[in-house]
Amino acid sequence: xxxxxxxxxxxxxxxxxxxxxxxxxxxxxxxxxxxxxxxxxxxxxxxxxxxxxxxxxxxxxxxxxxxxxxxxxxxxxxxxxxxxxxxxxxxxxxxxxxxxxxxxxxxxxxxxxxxxxxxxxxxxxxxxxxxxxxxxxxxxxxxxxxxxxxxxxxxxxxxxxxxxxxxxxxxxxxxxxxxxxxxxxxxxxxxxxxxxxxxxx
Ligand SMILES: CC(C)(COP(=O)(O)OP(=O)(O)OC[C@H]1O[C@@H](n2cnc3c(N)ncnc32)[C@H](O)[C@@H]1O)[C@@H](O)C(=O)NCCC(=O)NCCS
Ligand SMILES: Nc1ncnc2c1ncn2[C@@H]1O[C@H](COP(=O)(O)OP(=O)(O)OP(=O)(O)O)[C@@H](O)[C@H]1O
Numbered sequence: 001x002x003x004x005x006x007x008x009x010x011x012x013x014x015x016x017x018x019x020x021x022x023x024x025x026x027x028x029x030x031x032x033x034x035x036x037x038x039x040x041x042x043x044x045x046x047x048x049x050x051x052x053x054x055x056x057x058x059x060x061x062x063x064x065x066x067x068x069x070x071x072x073x074x075x076x077x078x079x080x081x082x083x084x085x086x087x088x089x090x091x092x093x094x095x096x097x098x099x100x101x102x103x104x105x106x107x108x109x110x111x112x113x114x115x116x117x118x119x120x121x122x123x124x125x126x127x128x129x130x131x132x133x134x135x136x137x138x139x140x141x142x143x144x145x146x147x148x149x150x151x152x153x154x155x156x157x158x159x160x161x162x163x164x165x166x167x168x169x170x171x172x173x174x175x176x177x178x179x180x181x182x183x184x185x186x187x188x189x190x191x192x193x194x195x196x197x198x199x200x201x
Pocket of ligand 2: 010011012013014015016017018019034114141142144145176177178179180181
């Protein structure tokens with residue numbers, strides 16, 4: 001049986017995880033690209049070995065795990081290094097995503113991926129759902145959540161697809177400018193629609 005997959009995307013801090021968890025409460029299985037991106041660089045993995053060979057052992061913590069804060073600083077201030085990391089990680093992430101999708105059993109599943117369009121992961125899904133907020137709100141909400149400088153978050157925002165491009169590519173859009181409580185009704189409406197679409201494929 002072919003799977004019906006919705007790709008959930010949005011820029012950093014837009015509310016993907018918040019929205020994805022609401023779908024999960026309705027019984028929808030999630031495949032999360034950020035989680036998979038962590039798995040492919042676990043201690044002892046081919047991914048982490050290549051990263052430490054490229055950047056040197058200063059990229060590792062004392063326990064030999066990846067120092068994510070150091071790597072984040074490096075790749076979001078140096079586009080060439082980001083490209084190198086993307087070229088290494090994205091094929092591994094993609095193949096693991098495919099395996100995870102295959103193992104889902106809910107009527108439809110959601111692939112949560114910040115770089116859905118940038119990485120061509122939209123080709124793996126039946127339709128895309130964008131969580132949309134302004135860049136100013138992305139900055140405010142991410143600063144509130146993480147202990148990261150506004151300059152670093154601006155660099156991350158600039159390294160992702162521009163808002164207008166995401167809006168032009170997405171099939172469905174959830175506006176997340178309002179309160180979190182306003183999201184639930186929108187999620188239920190979309191869920192009922194996705195169930196119908198999944199049943200008809
Ligand atoms: C650089 C890393 C180690 C920083 O780790 P950290 O724990 O600080 O951040 P985390 O992984 O939670 O990512 C936070 C957000 O940053 C953005 N982001 C991550 N990687 C990238 C990237 N290569 N390009 C643009 N934005 C990115 C996303 O919005 C993501 O949700 C990490 O982001 C990473 O391994 N990135 C490369 C993997 C990747 O491309 N992931 C996206 C999969 S679609
Ligand atoms: N409507 C809202 N009002 C206020 N805060 C919100 C709203 N939606 C989400 N948030 C908060 O904003 C932050 C970012 O949301 P979330 O973690 O869901 O975004 P994300 O898109 O998954 O981020 P990332 O790309 O970094 O993984 C979180 O702290 C979340 O609780």
